[in-house]
Structure formats: C-alpha cells, structure tokens
Amino acid sequence: MSRRVGLWLIGAHGGVATSVAIGLAALQRQLTDSCGLVSELPIFEDLNLIDWHNMVVGGHDIRQTDSLTEATKLASGMAAAIQPGLVDQCTDFLNELDQRIKPGILLNCGTTIEQLSHEARVQQVNSGRHAVQLIQDDLRAFADDQQCDSVVVINLASTEPIPDELQVPENWSDAERLLDQPDCPLPASTIYAIAALELGFGYVNFTPSLGSNLPALDQLAVERKTVHAGCDGKTGETFLKSVLAPAFARRNLQIMSWVGHNIFGNMDGQVLQDPINKKTKVDSKDHLLGQMLGYHPQSHISIEYIRSLGDWKTAWDHIHFKGFLGTPMVLQFTWQGCDSILAAPLVLDLCRFTEMAQQRGDVGMLVFLSSFFKSPMGTRENDFIEQFQLLTDWATRMSM
Numbered sequence: 001m002s003r004r005v006g007l008w009l010i011g012a013h014g015g016v017a018t019s020v021a022i023g024l025a026a027l028q029r030q031l032t033d034s035c036g037l038v039s040e041l042p043i044f045e046d047l048n049l050i051d052w053h054n055m056v057v058g059g060h061d062i063r064q065t066d067s068l069t070e071a072t073k074l075a076s077g078m079a080a081a082i083q084p085g086l087v088d089q090c091t092d093f094l095n096e097l098d099q100r101i102k103p104g105i106l107l108n109c110g111t112t113i114e115q116l117s118h119e120a121r122v123q124q125v126n127s128g129r130h131a132v133q134l135i136q137d138d139l140r141a142f143a144d145d146q147q148c149d150s151v152v153v154i155n156l157a158s159t160e161p162i163p164d165e166l167q168v169p170e171n172w173s174d175a176e177r178l179l180d181q182p183d184c185p186l187p188a189s190t191i192y193a194i195a196a197l198e199l200g201f202g203y204v205n206f207t208p209s210l211g212s213n214l215p216a217l218d219q220l221a222v223e224r225k226t227v228h229a230g231c232d233g234k235t236g237e238t239f240l241k242s243v244l245a246p247a248f249a250r251r252n253l254q255i256m257s258w259v260g261h262n263i264f265g266n267m268d269g270q271v272l273q274d275p276i277n278k279k280t281k282v283d284s285k286d287h288l289l290g291q292m293l294g295y296h297p298q299s300h301i302s303i304e305y306i307r308s309l310g311d312w313k314t315a316w317d318h319i320h321f322k323g324f325l326g327t328p329m330v331l332q333f334t335w336q337g338c339d340s341i342l343a344a345p346l347v348l349d350l351c352r353f354t355e356m357a358q359q360r361g362d363v364g365m366l367v368f369l370s371s372f373f374k375s376p377m378g379t380r381e382n383d384f385i386e387q388f389q390l391l392t393d394w395a396t397r398m399s400m
Contacts, residue, residue, distance in 0.1 A: 006143055
C-alpha cells in the first residue's frame with residue numbers, strides 16, 4: 001500500500017515555501033524534470049522514497065496573503081524566478097493549498113518579524129504550552145483530513161534573533177516546565193519543534209533559528225521515536241565554501257583571508273536588515289571555515305538587503321591565499337542564484353529522506369543529512385564531500 005505523507009511548512013507563504021508548492025505541483029503534473037533534486041540521483045533509486053503524488057502540503061504563516069499572490073510575485077517583474085505559465089498551470093493547486101494554511105504563532109521572534117504579522121493571521125497564546133497545543137490541533141487536523149500516514153514539519157520561517165542568555169535543562173522532563181512559565185523564554189521555532197516531536201512527527205529546521213537544536217529536544221525525539229535535523233539550509237555561497245575550503249586544505253595552500261559580500265531582496269533579506277536577526281545568519285555562515293581548515297583565517301561576511309533584486313541573490317567572494325615560496329594569490333568568484341529555487345528542491349528532498357528514516361526506524365538527530373545544512377546538528381564535519389558520503393552510506397544501509 002502506498003504511503004501518504006504530509007509536508008507541513010512553517011512560513012508557508014514565504015518565497016521558499018511557495019516555490020516548494022509550485023515545485024511539487026509541477027512534479028505531480030510532469031511539468032518539470034528532476035534537476036536540483038538530490039533524492040532523484042541514481043544512488044537513491046532503490047530507497048523506495050515517497051512518490052511525489054503521495055505528498056500533500058499544509059502549513060502555518062503569520063502574514064495576510066495567499067499562495068497565488070506570492071507565486072505571482074515570484075513570476076513577475078525584472079527579478080522573476082518562476083515562469084508565469086507554470087504558475088497558471090498550478091493555480092488550482094495553490095488555491096487548494098490555502099485551505100490548509102493556518103494562522104501561525106508569534107513567541108520571542110523579535111520585533112522585526114512581529115511587524116510582518118497581521119492579527120487575522122496570528123493565533124493568540126497565553127503560554128508556551130498553549131502555543132504547542134494550538135499548533136498540535138492544526139497538525140492533527142491536517143493529518144486526519146488528508147489521511148496522512150506520517151507528517152514532516154519543516155521550518156522555513158524568517159530568521160529569529162539568537163535567544164539572549166537562554167538556559168534550557170538538558171533533560172526533557174525539566175525543560176518541558178519552561179512551557180508553563182508565565183513568560184516562556186523559548187522562541188517560536190522551538191515551540192513548533194516541540195509540537196511536532198511530541199506528536200511523533202519529524203521536524204527539520206531549514207533556518208538558522210534555534211529550532212530543535214537542544215539536547216532536551218533530542219531526548220524528546222528519541223522518547224517519541226521520531227527524528228529531527230537542521231539547521232540552516234546550505235544553498236549557495238556557503239555550499240561553495242564547503243567544497244572549496246577543503247580543496248585548499250588538501251593542497252596545503254594557506255588561506256590568509258576570505259571575504260564574502262551577499263546582496264538579495266526577498267523577505268529574508270528584509271528581516272536580516274535588523275542587526276539582531278542578521279547576527280544569527282552571519283554566525284551560521286561564518287563558523288565553518290576554521291572547522292574545515294584547522295586554523296582561523298581573517299574572515300568577513302556581509303549581508304545587505306537590495307529590494308530591486310527580489311529573490312535573486314548575488315554573493316561575491318575574495319579569497320586571499322599563500323602558495324609555495326610565500327607567493328600570495330587570489331581566487332574570486334561570483335555566485336548569482338535564485339534563493340527560493342535553490343532551496344525548494346532541498347526542502348522536498350529533506351521531506352523524503354526524513355520520512356524514510358523514521359519509517360525505517362531511525363530516531364533522534366539525523367546526522368547523515370548534514371550536507372544540506374550550514375550548521376549541521378550532531379557533527380562538526382563541514383566538508384561537503386565528507387557530508388555527502390554520510391548520506392550515501394545511509395542510503396546503502398537502507399537499501400540492504
């Protein structure tokens with residue numbers, strides 16, 4: 001019997017989520033090929049991954065909009081990322097999706113994200129536990145209405161600030177008490193993770209927000225026999241960094257400095273204008289150089305919001321390195337890509353791999369998914385080739 005899997009997106013009206021929805025509709029209708037989908041590589045063909053036709057999407061969002069409006073934005077103007085004709089062919093899919101997108105919750109998200117909300121799209125909560133219950137009500141209703149055998153919850157919401165001096169006990173039974181405090185300190189990304197894991201649903205954090213990146217939540221996942229992964233999807237500049245830095249190390253070429261400038265104009269860029277939110281993202285992008293090289297060259301990362309670019313991101317990197325006889329040399333590269341189109345297939349991949357891992361009996365943190373993330377949980381390995389080997393090794397075991 002075919003499995004039916006629900007994909008629940010937090011930030012369901014964002015650019016990435018909208019691209020995920022259009023992508024899934026296009027795959028189901030054979031309007032696109034498999035380019036960009038890791039799970040469609042030949043090495044994974046024996047895994048019996050969930051078929052695209054057996055996936056259904058729902059989600060939460062805090063903004064007053066609809067999927068067709070957001071898709072039209074992605075397909076219009078100078079910064080168009082999707083062909084308008086494709087949106088036209090998926091209109092009914094997007095309209096049906098809106099019936100399954102529910103008002104989200106706001107808790108410790110920072111003022112910038114709160115300003116994006118509208119009362120009609122936000123569920124009012126009086127405690128962390130109340131927020132968990134409201135989210136779980138929506139998740140249960142979705143699973144029941146759509147007759148899902150399992151649900152994977154993926155966080156695509158805007159980047160939250162790093163929690164200030166947050167102290168969370170490592171034991172879940174102790175950490176759970178934070179939900180009942182009058183002023184619950186846990187951010188929304190962690191509240192969503194708790195809601196999913198308590199129900200036995202898989203949770204993936206595609207953002208640099210805290211999410212499930214706590215020992216207590218890993219313990220919760222193990223107790224509920226479910227899985228989680230993250231964090232911060234690796235799609236562009238950092239993906240290249242995780243390929244190039246190990247190459248320099250293996251050739252024994254010393255990197256003296258690495259500077260990266262990023263400009264883009266989508267909602268994520270707008271939120272990252274706030275220095276508090278930006279720090280979370282910069283920290284996620286900047287930490288891996290030292291881990292891959294074994295030393296810490298001078299580095300700098302900038303992220304700037306340029307409204308006219310829309311969903312298109314340009315990253316310019318300047319790598320100053322030293323070769324034999326102390327001769328200094330330079331590598332520069334420019335990466336220009338559509339942020340949501342790079343991320344969307346990875347979200348679909350993560351849903352398939354996460355669902356398969358849980359079905360096959362994995363529990364807790366899915367370290368083998370580290371190649372998808374800038375700050376992979378459970379490992380300090382950031383070399384993309386080594387990370388991808390973890391994924392293929394897992395696939396080989398699952399295929400036996």
